[in-house]
Amino acid sequence: MTPARVRIQTFDFDPSTELAALRQVDRRVGAVVSFLGTVRDWHPDATGEVLSLELEHYPGMTERAIEAMLDQALARFDIYAAQVIHRVGLLQPLDQIVWVAVSSAHRGQAFQACEFLMDYLKTQAPFWKKEQTPDGARWVDARVQDDAALQRWGITASNA
Template structure:
């Protein structure tokens, strides 16, 4: 039975510790795939000095649980961890970690990408970037929507 950990938090996280915990004591793990998202200093050609991430407590966790459950139903996963930070962040700060373990790499790669694609478009997070011209809210990109559409085609 696959297990999952989902956390929304302001505090940073340690990538090495999270990956170690993901496979700890599970001798069936043959592959771990992770995605780590960080704050860039540029977006759409404009300098980004920082950002603030907001979420809808309770609803966000439920949305992430649903996304992870869908991935676990599609692929044979051992464990999954999703950590998403909220609050003020600066360039180079870690934002999100999606990591999955499986017996085989193909399933781990596909599930990690699937979770991240759905997280970017279906989870209730709001991102406000601080630029030299002031704050601006950031919408989902067309490329994020296209990534999501391919999963809907492959059901």
């Protein structure tokens, strides 16, 4: 069974199960590269600790935006399959928040595609993040270095 390319969900996921499913998409797979993001207990632009992170999105719009991003990765890189799982709702430090996995014949294309997808997700995916700190809640803004990472792929961040 082919795994869903994009899943937005409140519940956790098992990376080993997702990896095994992605490997089965194409028998020519010689490389699978994945990225697993977790919630930090701090933010580089904030003072103090982060107690929790809440993510909001527009159902349907978010999935379409990420599907378009996956289509771009498939067109740019010699890859067989790609998957993004992103959690929403209330998350705690160390909770898994995002999974990006890419399969290809060789590692180089898989690494590039995975990095491209993460750079795109950080700046273009329609998620809104609110951190809860000991001093209260604050919305997380896009970071300049994330926009710069996206520009190396020839894409200008729409939030710049």
